[in-house]
Amino acid sequence: TQTRADDDLELRVSTVGRVHPHLEVKVVDPETGLTVPRGEPGELCTRGYSVMLGYWDDPDRTADAIDGDGWMHTGDLAVMREDGYCNIVGRIKDLVIRGGENVYPREVEEFLYTHPDIEDAQVIGVPDEKYGEEICAWIRMKPGREPLDANAIRTFATGKLAHYKIPRYVHIVDEFPMTVTGKVRKIEMREETIQLLGLDSSGQ
Structure with a gap:
């Protein structure tokens, strides 16, 4: 095309x-x-x-x-x-299925870009016992801005995103894991998030 x-x-x-x-x-x-x-x-x-x-x-x-x-x-x-x-x-391969609803990470990422304090965002799915998967946003803040937490993101997104697309987890980072060709390694992000949250592959 x-x-x-x-x-x-x-x-x-x-x-x-x-x-x-x-x-x-x-x-x-x-x-x-x-x-x-x-x-x-x-x-x-x-x-x-x-x-x-x-x-x-x-x-x-x-x-x-x-x-x-x-x-x-x-x-x-x-x-x-x-x-x-x-x-x-x-x-x-990046599609997140939360409670039977398809969530396209790029849509959520593009919404997060509209926040005045966010420099960049990457969205992944992590295991969840109740919904199968939950939404997690890795966020890079603009220089000098205070880190956001999940409550702040939820407040910003409520009424603008469908409730099942709003990230449950937020991870503030200085940089994303990247491949040698400059692509974001979402698999690595998912593995690290599972460890940070103490999850296993079944979302326990």
Whole structure:
């Protein structure tokens, strides 16, 4: 997908554009594989000349990524708008399921960015006995600002976020664990949070 040079600023910064000519995309329910209606999130799949033939000498990974009909499953969670523009809303592996409700970390992160004292935020799911998973926000404060706690975040979010999307836990840090390529290591964050909270894999 790609935006056009003459698209307005909102489209260029908030979407990844429309599908290229001679390529196909669809957004599917990760569980059923069925195409979801426009405006609903699902996994972004693509098919056409731009799709790789497969992973070098790794048929198992190739089979996981590309199905029998030639669709490459990107692992990206996306929403196809009515106008054909596509929004990426997260990654399937980062999806949090709290009490049967899907929570997309990127949505919560973008909301937290609106707080005047927050420099950056990353949201993860941690095990919870009652709900299966709970929401935890790792937060970097702006220089000179007082650290926020879970109560402050809850007060800020109440009435603006659905109750099940509001972080139960808040962890203030100076930096996030990163990969050598500059990506946030959410797996490491989750493991550290479980240890800090004294949880186990079942949320006890």
